[in-house]
Amino acid sequence: MGPKSNPMSLVKNQNFVLLLIFVALNVYFATTTQSYFQLGNYFNMLTQNAALLLTAAAATLLMKTGNFDLSTTANLAFSGVLYALLASWGLPLTLAAVITLCAGICFGAINGLLVTRYDISPFIATLGMMCIGGGAALLICGGQSVRTGLPDNFSSLMQTDIFGLPTPIVISFVGITVFWVAANYSLIGKYAMAIGSNKNAAALAGINVDRVVMGLFVLVAIMASLAGIMTASRIGSGDPRVAEFFFMDVIVAIMLGGTPLTGGRGTVIGTVIAAMIVIVIGNGLNMLGILVFWQTVIKGVILIMAVTINEKFTFSRLSEKMSAPGFSQ
Amino acid sequence: MRFLHADPQKVVLIGILAALIVGLTFASPHFLSVTNFTNVLLKVAVIVIIASAANLLMVTGNFDLSVGSVLAFSGILHAYMSKHGVAIELSILITLIVAMGWGGLNALTVSVIGINPVIATVGTLFIARGFALLIARWDGGANIMLGLPRDFVDFGRDPVFGLIPLAIVVMVAAVGTFIFIEKKTALGRKAYAIGANLKSAKLSGINTVGIVSLLYVLVALFAGLSGVLQTSRVGLAAPTVGKGLEFDVIVAIILGGTSMLGGVGSTFGMLLGALVVGFTANGMVLLGIPFYFQTIAYGGILIGTLLLSRKFDAKAAA
Amino acid sequence: MNGQDENIIEIRGIEKSFPGVKALKGVSFGVKRGTVHCIVGENGAGKSTFIKILTGAQPATRGEIKLGGKPFSPHHVSDAIHQGISCLYQELNIVDELTVEENISLGQEKHKFLFPQKADNLEKAGAILADFDSTVSLGDRVGSLSVAQKQIVEITRALVAECSVLVMDEPTAALSLGETTKIMQVIERLREAGMTIIFISHKLSEIFEIGDTVTVLRDGEMVGTQSLEGMSQPDLVRMMLGKVVAEEYIPSTGARDQAVLEARGVSTRKLKDVNFDLMKGEILGFYGLLGAGKTEVAEVLFGHEYRGEIKRDGRVLRFRTERDALRAGFALVPEERREEGIFGLLSVMRNIPLMNLKTVMRRGLVSGKAERDLADKYIDLLQIATSGRNHPVALLSGGNQQKVVIAKCLNRDADIILMDEPTRGVDIGAKQEIHNIIRDLANKGKSVIVFSSELQEITGLCDRMVLMYDGMVRETLRNGDELSTDYILEVVAGKEA
Amino acid sequence: GKIPYTLEHSYHQSIVEMFADHADKYYGAKTIVVDGQANSDTTLSAVENLIAQGVDGIALHSPDIGMTAAAVAKAHAAGIPITTTLIYPETKNAPHIAPQEALSSHREGVVAAEKWIAANPDKPIEIAILDFGGFEQVVHLRTGPFVAGVKSIAPDAKVVAQQNGFGNTVKSMEIMLDILQANPGVNIIFGGNDDMALGALAAAEQLGRGKMDNGVPLTEIIAGVDGGENAMIKIFDPNSSFKLTQGQVRDNARAEVDTLVAMARGELAIDAWMEIPTLSQEIDYWNTTLAGAQRFLQENFKFEGNLAELLAN
Ligand SMILES: Nc1ncnc2c1ncn2[C@@H]1O[C@H](COP(=O)(O)OP(=O)(O)OP(=O)(O)O)[C@@H](O)[C@H]1O
Numbered sequence A: 001m002g003p004k005s006n007p008m009s010l011v012k013n014q015n016f017v018l019l020l021i022f023v024a025l026n027v028y029f030a031t032t033t034q035s036y037f038q039l040g041n042y043f044n045m046l047t048q049n050a051a052l053l054l055t056a057a058a059a060t061l062l063m064k065t066g067n068f069d070l071s072t073t074a075n076l077a078f079s080g081v082l083y084a085l086l087a088s089w090g091l092p093l094t095l096a097a098v099i100t101l102c103a104g105i106c107f108g109a110i111n112g113l114l115v116t117r118y119d120i121s122p123f124i125a126t127l128g129m130m131c132i133g134g135g136a137a138l139l140i141c142g143g144q145s146v147r148t149g150l151p152d153n154f155s156s157l158m159q160t161d162i163f164g165l166p167t168p169i170v171i172s173f174v175g176i177t178v179f180w181v182a183a184n185y186s187l188i189g190k191y192a193m194a195i196g197s198n199k200n201a202a203a204l205a206g207i208n209v210d211r212v213v214m215g216l217f218v219l220v221a222i223m224a225s226l227a228g229i230m231t232a233s234r235i236g237s238g239d240p241r242v243a244e245f246f247f248m249d250v251i252v253a254i255m256l257g258g259t260p261l262t263g264g265r266g267t268v269i270g271t272v273i274a275a276m277i278v279i280v281i282g283n284g285l286n287m288l289g290i291l292v293f294w295q296t297v298i299k300g301v302i303l304i305m306a307v308t309i310n311e312k313f314t315f316s317r318l319s320e321k322m323s324a325p326g327f328s329q
Numbered sequence B: 001m002r003f004l005h006a007d008p009q010k011v012v013l014i015g016i017l018a019a020l021i022v023g024l025t026f027a028s029p030h031f032l033s034v035t036n037f038t039n040v041l042l043k044v045a046v047i048v049i050i051a052s053a054a055n056l057l058m059v060t061g062n063f064d065l066s067v068g069s070v071l072a073f074s075g076i077l078h079a080y081m082s083k084h085g086v087a088i089e090l091s092i093l094i095t096l097i098v099a100m101g102w103g104g105l106n107a108l109t110v111s112v113i114g115i116n117p118v119i120a121t122v123g124t125l126f127i128a129r130g131f132a133l134l135i136a137r138w139d140g141g142a143n144i145m146l147g148l149p150r151d152f153v154d155f156g157r158d159p160v161f162g163l164i165p166l167a168i169v170v171m172v173a174a175v176g177t178f179i180f181i182e183k184k185t186a187l188g189r190k191a192y193a194i195g196a197n198l199k200s201a202k203l204s205g206i207n208t209v210g211i212v213s214l215l216y217v218l219v220a221l222f223a224g225l226s227g228v229l230q231t232s233r234v235g236l237a238a239p240t241v242g243k244g245l246e247f248d249v250i251v252a253i254i255l256g257g258t259s260m261l262g263g264v265g266s267t268f269g270m271l272l273g274a275l276v277v278g279f280t281a282n283g284m285v286l287l288g289i290p291f292y293f294q295t296i297a298y299g300g301i302l303i304g305t306l307l308l309s310r311k312f313d314a315k316a317a318a
Numbered sequence C: 001m002n003g004q005d006e007n008i009i010e011i012r013g014i015e016k017s018f019p020g021v022k023a024l025k026g027v028s029f030g031v032k033r034g035t036v037h038c039i040v041g042e043n044g045a046g047k048s049t050f051i052k053i054l055t056g057a058q059p060a061t062r063g064e065i066k067l068g069g070k071p072f073s074p075h076h077v078s079d080a081i082h083q084g085i086s087c088l089y090q091e092l093n094i095v096d097e098l099t100v101e102e103n104i105s106l107g108q109e110k111h112k113f114l115f116p117q118k119a120d121n122l123e124k125a126g127a128i129l130a131d132f133d134s135t136v137s138l139g140d141r142v143g144s145l146s147v148a149q150k151q152i153v154e155i156t157r158a159l160v161a162e163c164s165v166l167v168m169d170e171p172t173a174a175l176s177l178g179e180t181t182k183i184m185q186v187i188e189r190l191r192e193a194g195m196t197i198i199f200i201s202h203k204l205s206e207i208f209e210i211g212d213t214v215t216v217l218r219d220g221e222m223v224g225t226q227s228l229e230g231m232s233q234p235d236l237v238r239m240m241l242g243k244v245v246a247e248e249y250i251p252s253t254g255a256r257d258q259a260v261l262e263a264r265g266v267s268t269r270k271l272k273d274v275n276f277d278l279m280k281g282e283i284l285g286f287y288g289l290l291g292a293g294k295t296e297v298a299e300v301l302f303g304h305e306y307r308g309e310i311k312r313d314g315r316v317l318r319f320r321t322e323r324d325a326l327r328a329g330f331a332l333v334p335e336e337r338r339e340e341g342i343f344g345l346l347s348v349m350r351n352i353p354l355m356n357l358k359t360v361m362r363r364g365l366v367s368g369k370a371e372r373d374l375a376d377k378y379i380d381l382l383q384i385a386t387s388g389r390n391h392p393v394a395l396l397s398g399g400n401q402q403k404v405v406i407a408k409c410l411n412r413d414a415d416i417i418l419m420d421e422p423t424r425g426v427d428i429g430a431k432q433e434i435h436n437i438i439r440d441l442a443n444k445g446k447s448v449i450v451f452s453s454e455l456q457e458i459t460g461l462c463d464r465m466v467l468m469y470d471g472m473v474r475e476t477l478r479n480g481d482e483l484s485t486d487y488i489l490e491v492v493a494g495k496e497a
Numbered sequence D: 001g002k003i004p005y006t007l008e009h010s011y012h013q014s015i016v017e018m019f020a021d022h023a024d025k026y027y028g029a030k031t032i033v034v035d036g037q038a039n040s041d042t043t044l045s046a047v048e049n050l051i052a053q054g055v056d057g058i059a060l061h062s063p064d065i066g067m068t069a070a071a072v073a074k075a076h077a078a079g080i081p082i083t084t085t086l087i088y089p090e091t092k093n094a095p096h097i098a099p100q101e102a103l104s105s106h107r108e109g110v111v112a113a114e115k116w117i118a119a120n121p122d123k124p125i126e127i128a129i130l131d132f133g134g135f136e137q138v139v140h141l142r143t144g145p146f147v148a149g150v151k152s153i154a155p156d157a158k159v160v161a162q163q164n165g166f167g168n169t170v171k172s173m174e175i176m177l178d179i180l181q182a183n184p185g186v187n188i189i190f191g192g193n194d195d196m197a198l199g200a201l202a203a204a205e206q207l208g209r210g211k212m213d214n215g216v217p218l219t220e221i222i223a224g225v226d227g228g229e230n231a232m233i234k235i236f237d238p239n240s241s242f243k244l245t246q247g248q249v250r251d252n253a254r255a256e257v258d259t260l261v262a263m264a265r266g267e268l269a270i271d272a273w274m275e276i277p278t279l280s281q282e283i284d285y286w287n288t289t290l291a292g293a294q295r296f297l298q299e300n301f302k303f304e305g306n307l308a309e310l311l312a313n
């Protein structure tokens, strides 16, 4: 693929603003608290949110097609419980993980089927799946977290290091890179963009729109399921009530990162930086010892301001571009 | 047949509603009674009141996720003022004005500045919720109940004409108003136009910014009103109420056939959607179905309704 | 293979029903290999529907197609593409967010594990593109191009595809003469190379220039398939409409002595010092090649930013938004009907009053009866082919959508009416009707500005014409006997006046 | 560091305050509060954040047993003392502050049943329960013992409905309306916390129930848990049917602080398992004096008003 000069530079610039906001927040927290600007704290933040980063990166691709998935929360909880349950029955962890991922795929497959084949709005389809999956998670464990009979190495996935980096950080880093490459250099990214921007055109160009959308729903489901496994091993049990607002975090990160609900635009990098912004705000405000209610208010204000700065900046970029090359001659 | 062709989704909703009512009448001896229907209506009242405005907002292709927080904030604010000596009427008036302020904030960010409604209204959701919790804290607790004057509660509980609870009256009025707006006024026509094609609407001289802003303010106003009604009825203002209300509202709207992208939808459909959800929840509690199964069944109803109406769609087309 | 005699495509009894509409009622004909097969018919006759069935974009209700003698029933567009059928659809089907190059390869990339390989036809695409419009390059983002440029990108995409059958649904509607000529040359070359081309256009001159055979559809039915050799234009029109139409310039009857609009030194990034007057009761035409700046003039008059001065009845105008322009008595038929003109999800009845809701309000409320009456009036006036006034506009044929846009604008009852490509995609019968309506308006004292890339429309309709080249006004001519088409073409092509 | 379950409930707001006060007054220690937001992974993150900030001790109120073990292990790995409350990990390797809720829940059940039977011997007991949707510690400490208490008096008492009240007054009101509709015979209602009990009361009142005749049960008896002022005012209103609750704030907070300090000073091994019982005082209309309730509120919720006065108007 040749150099994609125009759109990339535009998008890069938008991410650049996000990056500036991110850096500014870091500088602020680093100067106002002692314990913020430390490697350990960054490791903490990344480990705590590895699952979120991973899922959001994958879900960016889905959102680019103009679809989204609310059932990630339920999938995460369900997969965590199932994984712990299988492990507690004495299955080897790898096998338990594989079976769990297969079950997690069902969420994506059903979501995808409902949206593509039966033309049901992604909101209702995935919200329905969220309810069903959430109920199922509670059901298979009888409402109590699964924690007895787990093997000793149950938590090691999240607690070991690879080359001095915590494993979950490595996993999410690898995942993000894969999705970044998929979004920018493979046909999946291009097709997702085309579908979100102009579904008709994509279909008439011979792209099998349904298959792409279906595939992306499945991809997101796998990541949510993996996120469930990661969370279960992090907290050392399968808790059916874990991460209630996971889907909200995912969607906020993606949108703050510049992908609209209708799709057609967006970058994985934008999503990741946006997610980091949200994460850093939460962590930094905690470090500052601010009352959680004020944190809520501040989070809202920063969210609105960040997206405003971001979009305004993009606008001026656009008009600048219009005036620039090849236009006057 | 002609009717089917007109709007299969509504037909399916009416069908499901009828099936629910008939089924529950047989399944539970306590279902078919005035009290129970009043209960169901009271339960959906908050959703329907907000959704009648939010429906038209969604018809323009926008939506508001902050309604739950604005409701909680308004309830707390009203209780706080009433408790500290502001007359009930005045307190309600001030609360509603402040509620419209939240709508104004949404209007400013989404419609005037033009940022993504999801992020903008989630921002408002956080801010309003934070302040609701803070007001309660300033009052010295996690919620406000002690020291509320007598007429605070009376306002919400005294039936209108000694017959119908106020919330239900407001609900009927809200639905009526918006059916009227949708069918008979320029505002309604323009809202549909904006949702169908924003660019065309601008070129046709429609004040897109103004109309979307107005609707945001109305939605917030209705959310504030619901907050006042709800706290008065319960007799306690908690800043945690209304979590996830935005979803209930959107579910009712989308189930009723309104598209998230705008341009299509109806208030009547929304009402049907809300009633289906309301009767389902009611029926499951009446039958004593455990909580886990309730969520599963709820998800099933959502998906099932749309699957059915797609099926009818296909039949009508053939 | 002895090309000329063999039917590469054989169509038998194709029928297509939509809810409430039967778009095709049994169409049968054969397409000979290596010929240019034209399809003509009024708006809504079913041409585009037929094309969509042929290329797998929509399933047929009944009937069969044979491709190269074998039964062919595509379920998906890619089926047709694999069988060597490449298609250019009527409405723009292009992805704004991608670059020109990405659009051209969209859906057809060669890839390894989903990673695209360097396309080998890039040079070819670049050459075709450069031939049409040197300002468009492969790396441009399509969203920043003009409509006509987008159309060229689509044409390029269709042309670079390796195919044996090329289908083109109104490829020239958005183009001006220069590009149209180039397309004709390309088609000629392709035919010589043995390719089969199915070509749809409302511009009959093109049909006669390039076509070998023509199939005429009327209201979903076959009228007939004939060789174009020896056929005359009136014959074809008669076949299409059952009557003959001729269009000649008829001066409007107004006094045309009072200037309602004066533009002095109007400049934008694109326009350079544009001056013109518009008289009361006049039809003023703007003509120029692709990208000459016609649309930009319309946009300036409808609220876009500019430098310079525009006076309306002697007073200087300054408006910031479209609404200001509307209030000042302007109305616009925009160029991109689907994106800027229609409200696709809404019915015909709901669309028409939207520029002027007062026309359906009685005592402050919308009156259902007034709405229905208004819709019926325009459906009748403009002969909009729709199964009813409640039909969503998105489901109308392209030409009929355009008529809805015009109806919406007419209903505004503005004094100055701006029409950017008012009859793009409209069949000749209806075009004549629209022209008559425009003349009527002028005769009633309204002033109309028509921006068009179609020379015949300008010369047949306008009292005066402004010729544009590269953002500048080159010359303003009065219509009349001494008008020379060649001269006009020279001016708009950049020859110094 | 103190991690409350969620600051959105008054109980937890109070305990945080008591905790900070006590730590400051007796030990000159500073308290950092990070909200666990009623969620396993947020709570675990809160533990990690406190560890990162290098606190000297962590008092954890965890929402889930499974996660607690991981949290304790993390703190221990960093050499930081940690206590648990209400829920303790199965590893049993950190001091646990154990409010004796089960005892008081049982007692609530006993009192409610006795009072009901005394007033309405002909109406068999039917119980309705609002819980948090199956949290197990709620079953062990609250709903389970309560039902056992009722049954110890009236063996044929039946639980006819048990639903999720989400710990929230409004939701509880809506659900209780439906429950009472389906089971008009319900006469003892237990709310897993006071907010839910208040919701149940509001529902009963809307149906024209919720009444007592000067402490004599007419329609039903409602019991809750926590003992905040909102509940207290109803409990001591002779004509309201909300009559019982229980609670502890101060003792629990103090026990947490004391234990942490003891560990930080090396007086106590940080991985020693021990249960430190604290009393969860049962309060009801019939057996608790108004003065006692007033004192309870002052001690536990920093109540500044006068209960008797509030009741008078
Ligand atoms: N998806 C659809 N649903 C319902 N009706 C449709 C649909 N698509 C086309 N039609 C109807 O089918 C008829 C034929 O439309 P078609 O687009 O094929 O016409 P056309 O000959 O291409 O006209 P034009 O010259 O205006 O492009 C029209 O009456 C149109 O309203």
Ligand SMILES: Nc1ncnc2c1ncn2[C@@H]1O[C@H](COP(=O)(O)OP(=O)(O)OP(=O)(O)O)[C@@H](O)[C@H]1O
Pocket (backbone or CB within 6 Å): A326, A327, C135, C144, C145, C146, C147, C148, C149, C174, C175, C176, C270, C288, C289, C290, C291, C292, C293, C294, C295, C296, C297, C299, C335, C453
């Ligand atoms: N080279 C270009 N690059 C980017 N945008 C262009 C270019 N040319 C035109 N446009 C955009 O397209 C719109 C229409 O352009 P313009 O007025 O120049 O065309 P026109 O004379 O109407 O010819 P046509 O519609 O046939 O292209 C303008 O508003 C402008 O924004």
Ligand SMILES: [Mg+2]
Pocket (backbone or CB within 6 Å): C047, C048, C049, C090, C169, C397, C398, C399
């Ligand atoms: Mg067509």
Ligand SMILES: [Mg+2]
Pocket (backbone or CB within 6 Å): C294, C295, C296, C335, C420
């Ligand atoms: Mg133009």
